[in-house]
Amino acid sequence: MVQVEGVEKRISPQTTQSLTMVQAVTDALGTMLEQDERIMILGEDIGKNGGVFRATEGLQTRFGEERIVDTPLSEAGIIGSSVGLAVNGMIPIAEIQFLGFIYPAFEQIATHATRIRMRTMGNYSVPLVIRAPYGAGVRAPEVHSDSSEAFFTHMPGIKVVCPASPYDAKGLLISAIKDPDPVLFLEPMRLYRAFREDVPTGVYDIEIGKGKKVVEGEDVTVIAWGAMVPVVKEAAEKAKANGIYCDVIDLRTLFPLDKEIIAESVQKTGRAVIVHEAHETSGLGNDILSIINNTSFLYLKAPVEKVTGFDVPVPFFALEDHYLPTAKRVVTAIEKVHSF
């Protein structure tokens, strides 16, 4: 595993703990809540219950009901009141229980949270983090499994971040909380407890807008994020067995995309596969394609392949394994671009 230089910035010497991603999220929240009184967490079932995924476990006991707030079941109310809190000096972190439930708040995000700075020429701003578990693969009831990041990357005025590991989840969430503008922080629920990683205690930042090379290879660039990263790593392992060495990029931030890491890799390999769980049409894969086109067209040795969810609503879970890109589908695409 290769860390891109200059991306990680540790602020103080730390010890580490072995944490799952959801524990890393809790750790990031607790660490920042300790540092800044202005930070509040708002959401459904996040207080006493510690969140349906336990991402806020224990925080209400530590920081009190004034700061860790069980709100009414009201997504537009959560985001709308967060906008008011944010312009008036607070730093709200809103939890939307599942990304598939964010739509009632869409207007508050699209029309207000993302526009207040522009509409007031910077007189008001909205330092708001919206956390939302997203994605399929955990046998959740319908509508719990959406992966609608492209609605938000298309929306001017909000950054979109999506970690794939406990270490990145904590560092990126800390950066999101420190960011002066709205950040949508997507948490792949499929990876919440998938594995543990050493995570430093205390504060560290990971720069928003920077991807990470997770596998180094010369033959085919494979680009993914969030819950697709382990799938792609598995595919890269399989391809390696056939003598194809993949350069795997975890984008980590979906707006703004890390153009340099994409260009650097594609210019090296000349071949690329883009993998995302969301629907293909108007999906973020097309923006990545556009970056490849703009930066690396003359380096390409094969048409770029995409492996994505289909243009259908995320299905009931009995069929979700057919909807989700699999390592097998990714390997097929890798082989296709490799043998072109």
Next chain:
Amino acid sequence: MGNLYPIKQIVDEEGKFVDTTMKSLISKELVEQFYYHMLRIRTFDRKAKNLQRQGRLGTYALFEGQEAAQVGSALSFGESDWVFPTYRDHGALLTYGADMVRVLLYWNGRVEGNVHHGKNIFPPAVPIATQLPHAAGAAWAEKRKGTKNAAISYFGDGATSEGDFHEGLNFASVFKLPVVFFNQNNGYAISVPIEKQMNSETIAQKSVAYGIPGVRVDGNDVFAVYFETLKAFERARNGEGPTLIEAVTQRFGAHTTADDPTKYRDQDVVEENRDKVDPLLRLERFMKGNGYWDREWVQNSLATIEAEIEEAVTQMEAFPEPDVADLFDHVFETLPWPIAEQKESYLQSIGGD
């Protein structure tokens, strides 16, 4: 249920006291302040309409008829409170102290019109009812900071049909936030009359659902509006939570300069009723009946107001051309590369700096 919320009046259509409880607080100075501001915003509103007709202002939302509701409410709150207006509440904003040049700039498509330094004036909500949760949030922050400041959210009758109306009132009542929800029921949401908007007889009665006080006032009686809003702010400052005020009023003209009200109502009837409902005529009658009417003062006031408006229009028209960089510069604190690249490339293409 409607009869649980009778319309509160202090001064009736004839300009006579119907409720004298507040009489001792009604000085000549206060009355003149009401009249001056109502005359000022009406003159402004008519001027803005004319400017739009002459092509010197963009589409403009008129408020003639709602002056008592806007002035009465706007004079009731303080320097550090928060105001969340709609696009029809610049009468209230002007009364509160918003810069008239900025208000004109706003209606001329200039984002500079949303920048009000020194006062907590939120940009007007253009989508309907979205500002109610914002007001709850800003008030919540004041509560956390331990101040006595409060927030007021303006909204119309149509807004009560939106989900955000409910979500804003619900949040404010659950967390007992210092908010005044100030409704101007002018009878129409563009063309749809109130009886097609809701099945409830009043808007004030909706307060019951949130367990908060609801008040229905004659929105054309500036005294009733002023004292009821003042009371609501007092409750908010005392930690007693939000209040819902319904000010029953009328918009005499169109929804905006792009609207033709004769499509949905008889404007002759509106004009015939003007004598009864016009808040300025009512105040004039009250002043005459109580020995406060001073023709010379009124004429001088009008001259001062007209000069102020002329000066503001001149300044608005002399305002520097918009800077194209502003198109890009205020979306984020630091421009992400896609915007930075688009800015650079576009400015180059138009020969900018």
